Amino acid sequence: MRMIVVPLNRTFKQRRPMLYLLMIPGILFFIIYRYIPMFGVLIAFKEYSIAGGILQSPWVGLKYFNMMLSDEYFWRVFKNTLIISSYKLLFGAPVPIILALMLNEVRKTYFKRFIQSVSYIPHFLSWIVIGGIFLQFFYRSGFINTAILEPLFGQRIDFFGDSRFFRSILVLTDIWKTMGWNSIIYLAAITSINAEMYEASTIDGAGKFQQAFYITLPSIMNIVFIVLILDIGNILNAGFEQVFILYNPIVYNVGDIIDTFVYRVGLEQFNFSYSAAVGLFKGLIGMLMVLLTNRVAKSLGQEGIW
Amino acid sequence: MKRNTRFVCMLIVLILIGSSVGCMGSPTENKDNEATITSSKNVEKEPPTEIRMIIAQYSDLAVDKATPIEEEIEKKLNIKLIKQVAPGDSLKTKQNVLIASGSLDILSLDSASYYDNAVKGNLMDLGELLDTKLPLHKQNIEKWPELKKLMQVKGKIYGVTLMPNLLTKEAGAAPLTNSRINIRKDWLTKLGLPVPKTIDQVFETAKAFYNADPDGVGKDKLCIISACNGFSYLNLDWVFGAFGVAYDVWYADSEGKVQSYDVSTGMKEAIEWLREAYKENLLDKDIFTQKEPQLKDKVVNDQVGFWGAHWGVQYATPWPREQEEKKLRAEGKLKADEKYQWNKDEPMLYWEPIDPPKGPRGESGMKTVQAVTIYPRCIPKNEDPKKIDAICRLLEYSISKEGGMLLSYGIEGVDYVMGANGPTPGPVVGDKDYNQYRQERGIDSVTSVVKPLWKPSSEFEWGYLYDVDKEKYGKYAAEQIVLNGMKWANPKLINVVQEYALVNSDTPQIAAKLNTLRDEYFAKFVVGELPMDKWDEYVQKWYSNGGEELIGIYSQNYKERM
Numbered sequence: 001m002r003m004i005v006v007p008l009n010r011t012f013k014q015r016r017p018m019l020y021l022l023m024i025p026g027i028l029f030f031i032i033y034r035y036i037p038m039f040g041v042l043i044a045f046k047e048y049s050i051a052g053g054i055l056q057s058p059w060v061g062l063k064y065f066n067m068m069l070s071d072e073y074f075w076r077v078f079k080n081t082l083i084i085s086s087y088k089l090l091f092g093a094p095v096p097i098i099l100a101l102m103l104n105e106v107r108k109t110y111f112k113r114f115i116q117s118v119s120y121i122p123h124f125l126s127w128i129v130i131g132g133i134f135l136q137f138f139y140r141s142g143f144i145n146t147a148i149l150e151p152l153f154g155q156r157i158d159f160f161g162d163s164r165f166f167r168s169i170l171v172l173t174d175i176w177k178t179m180g181w182n183s184i185i186y187l188a189a190i191t192s193i194n195a196e197m198y199e200a201s202t203i204d205g206a207g208k209f210q211q212a213f214y215i216t217l218p219s220i221m222n223i224v225f226i227v228l229i230l231d232i233g234n235i236l237n238a239g240f241e242q243v244f245i246l247y248n249p250i251v252y253n254v255g256d257i258i259d260t261f262v263y264r265v266g267l268e269q270f271n272f273s274y275s276a277a278v279g280l281f282k283g284l285i286g287m288l289m290v291l292l293t294n295r296v297a298k299s300l301g302q303e304g305i306w
Numbered sequence: 307m308k309r310n311t312r313f314v315c316m317l318i319v320l321i322l323i324g325s326s327v328g329c330m331g332s333p334t335e336n337k338d339n340e341a342t343i344t345s346s347k348n349v350e351k352e353p354p355t356e357i358r359m360i361i362a363q364y365s366d367l368a369v370d371k372a373t374p375i376e377e378e379i380e381k382k383l384n385i386k387l388i389k390q391v392a393p394g395d396s397l398k399t400k401q402n403v404l405i406a407s408g409s410l411d412i413l414s415l416d417s418a419s420y421y422d423n424a425v426k427g428n429l430m431d432l433g434e435l436l437d438t439k440l441p442l443h444k445q446n447i448e449k450w451p452e453l454k455k456l457m458q459v460k461g462k463i464y465g466v467t468l469m470p471n472l473l474t475k476e477a478g479a480a481p482l483t484n485s486r487i488n489i490r491k492d493w494l495t496k497l498g499l500p501v502p503k504t505i506d507q508v509f510e511t512a513k514a515f516y517n518a519d520p521d522g523v524g525k526d527k528l529c530i531i532s533a534c535n536g537f538s539y540l541n542l543d544w545v546f547g548a549f550g551v552a553y554d555v556w557y558a559d560s561e562g563k564v565q566s567y568d569v570s571t572g573m574k575e576a577i578e579w580l581r582e583a584y585k586e587n588l589l590d591k592d593i594f595t596q597k598e599p600q601l602k603d604k605v606v607n608d609q610v611g612f613w614g615a616h617w618g619v620q621y622a623t624p625w626p627r628e629q630e631e632k633k634l635r636a637e638g639k640l641k642a643d644e645k646y647q648w649n650k651d652e653p654m655l656y657w658e659p660i661d662p663p664k665g666p667r668g669e670s671g672m673k674t675v676q677a678v679t680i681y682p683r684c685i686p687k688n689e690d691p692k693k694i695d696a697i698c699r700l701l702e703y704s705i706s707k708e709g710g711m712l713l714s715y716g717i718e719g720v721d722y723v724m725g726a727n728g729p730t731p732g733p734v735v736g737d738k739d740y741n742q743y744r745q746e747r748g749i750d751s752v753t754s755v756v757k758p759l760w761k762p763s764s765e766f767e768w769g770y771l772y773d774v775d776k777e778k779y780g781k782y783a784a785e786q787i788v789l790n791g792m793k794w795a796n797p798k799l800i801n802v803v804q805e806y807a808l809v810n811s812d813t814p815q816i817a818a819k820l821n822t823l824r825d826e827y828f829a830k831f832v833v834g835e836l837p838m839d840k841w842d843e844y845v846q847k848w849y850s851n852g853g854e855e856l857i858g859i860y861s862q863n864y865k866e867r868m
Contacts (some may be wrong), residue, residue: 050406051427051687072851073819132599140592141527150526160595161833248594250833251824256822265818267399270422272406274815296789 045291064277067115073261075276081257084238087171089231095179097224100186101212127177131245134173135160166251173246174239185227189220225302232291236282258282353388355696355815358411360404361389362397373748375716379709383699410686412697415576417456420682421807424459430694431462439698440466442705454829457682465682466701481795485543485672487614488626491658493520505548505663508612512588515611523608529590531583532612534601541593541601542580543616543672548665549576552673552799554821556808556860562868564802564860568824569853575666577841580832594829606632613657626657643744662794671796676807716749808863816852823848 039054044064046057068074083259099119106112122130137143138159145156159165197215206214240259258278266275294304319573334370377389390409392400398419404410405428415423436444443466447454457463494501494511497518502508512530518527533541540721546552551572556564567573584588590610604610606629616744627646633656634640662670685697715722721732721744743749802808809817827844830836 049426066814071815071819073822132597135595135597135600139595141529141596141600141604145531158595161592209866217734233314241387249822249829250594252822252826261822263399264822267402270402270406270426280558 041276041280043273044280046273048273048276049198060273064274065281067274068277076253077256077258077261078236080254081236081238081259084167084170084243084255084257085235087167088238089176089228089235091171092175092178093228093231095175096182097186097217097220099179100183100190100220101216103183103187104190104216105208105212116180119183121180122177123181125177127239127241127245130173130177131242134169135246138169160246161250163251163254166247166255169246170239170242170255174242182227185223186220189223190216193219213275218237222303225297225300226305228279229293229305230296231291232293233286236285344523348436352384354384355381355692356386356388356411357693357696357700358388358390358404358409360401360410360413361391361396362393365525373746374713374749378712378717379700379703383696383701383703385696405686408428408686411693412683412685412700414681414683416681416804418801418804418807419436420684421459422809423684423686424462424464425807428686429464430687431464432466432685433462435694435698436463436466440702443704448684465684467682480676481797481800483672483674483795483799484544484791485541485614485794486659486790487544487612487662488657489660490515490520490611490656492656493611494519494658501658501660502663503661505545505665508663509579509583509588512611513586514582514587516586521608525587525823526607527607528587528611529592529604529609530588532601532604532610532613533593534591534596535594544614544662544670545580545866546573546576547671547673547796547799548663548669549573549579550665550667550669550798551576552801554824555673555799555801556803557800558802558861558864562861562865564808564857564864566853566857567799568820569848571650574841575840577828577831578838581834585830585834589832591833594833605629626654630655659790669796669798670794671799672794673801674795674797674799692820714749716747718743721747721749802864803860806864806867808860808867810859810863813859816856820848820852820856823851 041058042054045059046054046060047060048054048057098132103112103115104113123306135142139145140156140158140161144159150156157165157195159169193216197219198211201211201215236257236258238257240257243255243257244260244263247260262275262278265271266278290305294306298304321668358570372387372389380386390400390404401410401413401419405423420429432440436447447463447466454463457465457467489501489511491501493499493515497514497520499511499514502511515530516525516528519528531542536542543552546567549572549689551567551570553568555567555574557567558564575852580589584591590596590604601610601613602625605613605625608629631640631646634646635642640646662671662672683701685694688694688697711718716732718724719732720734723732731743823844827836827840831838831841
């Protein structure tokens, strides 16, 4: 390992001035689009009015945070957000890994490419389109109910209007949309595994499943952890567009999330300060989760993200 | 080699920085730059000033494309109209965001949003501009003192209206409702039933429709009383109206205290009626989950017997006409390649708008808007004199005779020719569907921001809204839209919070919370997930979760405003 690192470092040092220059656009991007807008966080502590702008609006301290934290609805949507995100993480995270492992074993290139293309397509469709498709298929008078469930089982299921099914629909549609695209990173990681390891295991008599479990999976585990840590940082983003398009008042108790609640309060009702307070709260929780998961990953012997 | 690498690195960095900086500017700025470059070739001409506006997208009308009429206006006024399109049902949300981010130059507001934005200081005070750059509008405002009174917020004027609502003159200041209830009149005829007059009769008629299944589509497919997006879409206003209430409406009681119908006894009765209809398979079981396209399918496919909607859905994007076309094809009365020409002056074949039914106390009606809906055109806070000048040019032009003719009839000699009795379609129109032709050209549908809601009548005097609609949608529809709109209005069902903008910075989150509570309880009551004896629990929760507080704030503001 050391043998490889030293020459790389040397090369890096030799080229460093130019390589640092390459970082400028990235740094500029983050300064302009990520750090300067942070100034806007101030409105969470102000009675923001458009006429006064950020600086002229009066300070209100933690008014909007108190309002948020003392609101029982906020805690309900907080709980829903956590549950939906956790489900997506729990059931959704393994799917692209499994898909990548399966695709890795496909030998016919044209078939592999076909499957990859088909599984990537949903990623390029917006939730508006996907929501429309699923609504048409799964709503009470939709195809699944009228053509399959009713003729076969004599009853319809209101997938979007029944609290028992709504979260499952959210998780399933999310997995369907993201699995293909998310598998790319794992496929890339798999291609970097030393082929000699597979050859050696074949000589030792390992089958395809054993190779997958004992070589492929452990070799990509660091990538799995990095993706997991980043996903956990997004735990309070349960997917605004998706929920917004699919939910309705009957399933508010299980489907209303922080973002949809903020949308109704902040944007529909013109209250940007409250929205900013909730956004800041979400950001802080996300950062804490990343710190925590990173530490846990390191304590388990993984690399973590820093 | 080393020098080459350095050169390549430098080149990449420069390209990336260039791209980043290029991306930093808004699209507007880019276009400004382009305009500057173009104008440098032609120093004489100033680059056109961009005017950013938001347009509502209803149905499949392609409002995002620039129409020839818009291009004509742009040429005449040396402006560039930048249209940002938002779906009709989320227009207000997007508009709020754009106002907040300073990305709108002109906007059209309903009266509630007008007061709200004016009070919050989001709009330009037009006092000085009326004297210097908007003389025609000033003339209008001075001519109609009633209008001036309506436009004033704390003594200042923040908008101009393109509709000095002559409607009020004709109707004696009658309020108006936008919602309609329609019934399948051919089903009534088939079953020999009279038009239902009361809410109980509606229930019985719906039951008869369900049992008879007049078009034989199958009982499992029937959704006799249908709607979409729950109660928020005006579809079921007529049910609430029969019980003397309106969904999501605040009223002032006899003592001037502002109260909500959402927790009233009438509302409980209306919810019970809907619950019963749902239980009996008369109310569409998809009302809370389906969106407009699914409802449209059902209407067109003969699954619906009662259907309520905004008049725009019914007449501007006529689903019933699609249904007529489909049925005539099925009956062989219309060939596959033949286009269906419906007579705009005639009633629809299968649907009849009916009077909203009366309830147990003889009440009826639908959610109603104020007598004068001014829809002011406003300028969000702006400090660019060049832009303000361009917006004023546009506002003035749209109410000038020349502008009015262009917006209403198009280009003379192309879209219309001037006859002895006024303008008639030009030779280019030929056999084309005139309504579609007008849409494609952008005649009378340019944008909701610049379009005058009235236009020169055949006598070349400013006419009534009624005249506009009569021409565009036909006599029949115009009567339905305006006359029945007035007839069916119930002043009791005007939302005072909206009309007088009684909100303050604390009310939005309380209102959002209460709306969530209400929608959840109502939906669960209707589908039978909660028993009706939980109503008191809902009311108690409503008051304790901020209802009391809202009543206090609204009532205080109402007293001050009145």
